[in-house]
Amino acid sequence: MAQASTPRPTACLALADGSLFYGYGFGAVGVTTAELCFNTAMTGYQEIMTDPSYAGQIVTFTFPHIGNTGVNIEDDETAEPVAEGMVVKWDPTEPSNWRAQEHLTSWLARRGRIAIGGIDTRRLTRAIRQQGAPHVALAHDPNGKFDVEALVGRARSFAGLEGMDLAKDVTCAQSYRWDEMRWAWPEGYLRQTDARHKVVAVDYGAKRNILRCLASAGCDVTVLPASATAEDVLAHSPDGVFLSNGPGDPAATGKYAVPMIQGVLEAGLPLFGICLGHQMLALALGAQTIKMNHGHHGANHPVKDLETGKVEITSMNHGFAVDSQTLPTGVVETHVSLFDGSNCGIRIKDRPVFSVQHHPEASPGPQDSFYLFERFAASMAK
Numbered sequence: 203m204a205q206a207s208t209p210r211p212t213a214c215l216a217l218a219d220g221s222l223f224y225g226y227g228f229g230a231v232g233v234t235t236a237e238l239c240f241n242t243a244m245t246g247y248q249e250i251m252t253d254p255s256y257a258g259q260i261v262t263f264t265f266p267h268i269g270n271t272g273v274n275i276e277d278d279e280t281a282e283p284v285a286e287g288m289v290v291k292w293d294p295t296e297p298s299n300w301r302a303q304e305h306l307t308s309w310l311a312r313r314g315r316i317a318i319g320g321i322d323t324r325r326l327t328r329a330i331r332q333q334g335a336p337h338v339a340l341a342h343d344p345n346g347k348f349d350v351e352a353l354v355g356r357a358r359s360f361a362g363l364e365g366m367d368l369a370k371d372v373t374c375a376q377s378y379r380w381d382e383m384r385w386a387w388p389e390g391y392l393r394q395t396d397a398r399h400k401v402v403a404v405d406y407g408a409k410r411n412i413l414r415c416l417a418s419a420g421c422d423v424t425v426l427p428a429s430a431t432a433e434d435v436l437a438h439s440p441d442g443v444f445l446s447n448g449p450g451d452p453a454a455t456g457k458y459a460v461p462m463i464q465g466v467l468e469a470g471l472p473l474f475g476i477c478l479g480h481q482m483l484a485l486a487l488g489a490q491t492i493k494m495n496h497g498h499h500g501a502n503h504p505v506k507d508l509e510t511g512k513v514e515i516t517s518m519n520h521g522f523a524v525d526s527q528t529l530p531t532g533v534v535e536t537h538v539s540l541f542d543g544s545n546c547g548i549r550i551k552d553r554p555v556f557s558v559q560h561h562p563e564a565s566p567g568p569q570d571s572f573y574l575f576e577r578f579a580a581s582m583a584k
């Protein structure tokens with residue numbers, strides 16, 4: 203069947219270098235500015251769009267068939283989409299999946315998120331790789347009227363993610379308890395009723411499935427806002443502390459998170475961090491983080507566990523990385539990316555304190571990395 207051919211483009215993506223990509227808008231109408239990344243996952247577009255770590259970013263999907271399984275209430279990683287917008291090869295088809303409850307287009311529109319279809323995503327991805335994640339403006343106007351100079355100007359004036367603390371925008375407003383476990387056939391989500399370990403999870407933009415994995419590993423989880431101090435955390439008398447994923451620059455969020463982490467380390471508790479949590483643990487230990495050229499975003503990233511020699515197929519979403527050259531004595535590099543050798547995990551020697559850059563709660567392997575939650579639970583059992 204021929205693709206719908208709209209004579210006039212209704213969306214425009216402008217890069218700060220002046221390049222323009224015209225296509226067909228869907229979702230919300232308007233203009234947004236952000237950093238542009240690309241994600242190579244073939245599934246999980248709903249989880250990607252609702253991952254709070256994508257705040258401040260527009261996602262280019264390299265897989266061409268986006269939207270074809272619709273969206274459903276169960277797969278949201280947080281209440282609202284947090285990625286600013288999406289760029290895809292073509293318009294979403296009618297959803298075809300027994301779990302689908304809504305069309306991606308109306309879901310995006312209701313949530314104020316702009317999308318552009320009909321883009322040569324291969325060309326765009328090459329541009330992202332060559333110039334590093336560019337700053338962009340994305341406009342959707344059903345009448346197809348674009349002030350191109352203004353759009354390029356908006357892209358140029360985007361401040362960029364370096365130095366940006368976005369965790370404060372996406373963290374929870376107040377603390378809450380979490381007992382929902384991982385999804386299982388045929389029951390769906392079950393509740394943890396037999397938890398053995400009391401965990402405080404600090405929310406810098408936590409994905410729900412991380413909290414579910416903690417509950418499935420036997421944890422009774424209390425979630426605290428990003429502003430929590432070491433005293434706030436220790437007041438709950440936890441058996442262990444978890445540091446979540448989140449958006450923005452770890453060095454910026456670390457300004458308040460690092461003192462909290464250092465206080466928890468002094469108390470000698472088991473500690474586990476994922477992604478932003480990993481980066482901020484490294485900062486708290488005296489290492490440094492760097493901005494990557496175009497980051498890692500996808501569900502096919504091989505990561506090697508240097509201690510077992512095993513390779514995990516992982517889900518990744520990060521634009522910053524821990525500089526392994528700066529790890530202090532006593533901190534061991536445990537995992538590396540087999541794509542570029544960048545750091546993917548650390549632990550403190552002889553202490554139950556560890557963290558990973560990838561996302562063990564996501565299921566690309568499909569469960570290759572779940573052992574990390576079990577390792578955290580085992581460290582609290584001791």
Ligand SMILES: NC(=O)CC[C@H](N)C(=O)O
Pocket residue numbers: 255446447448449450451452476477478479519520521522523
């Ligand atoms: N998923 C995450 O936690 C991302 C961490 C950090 N914001 C980065 O981009 O590297």
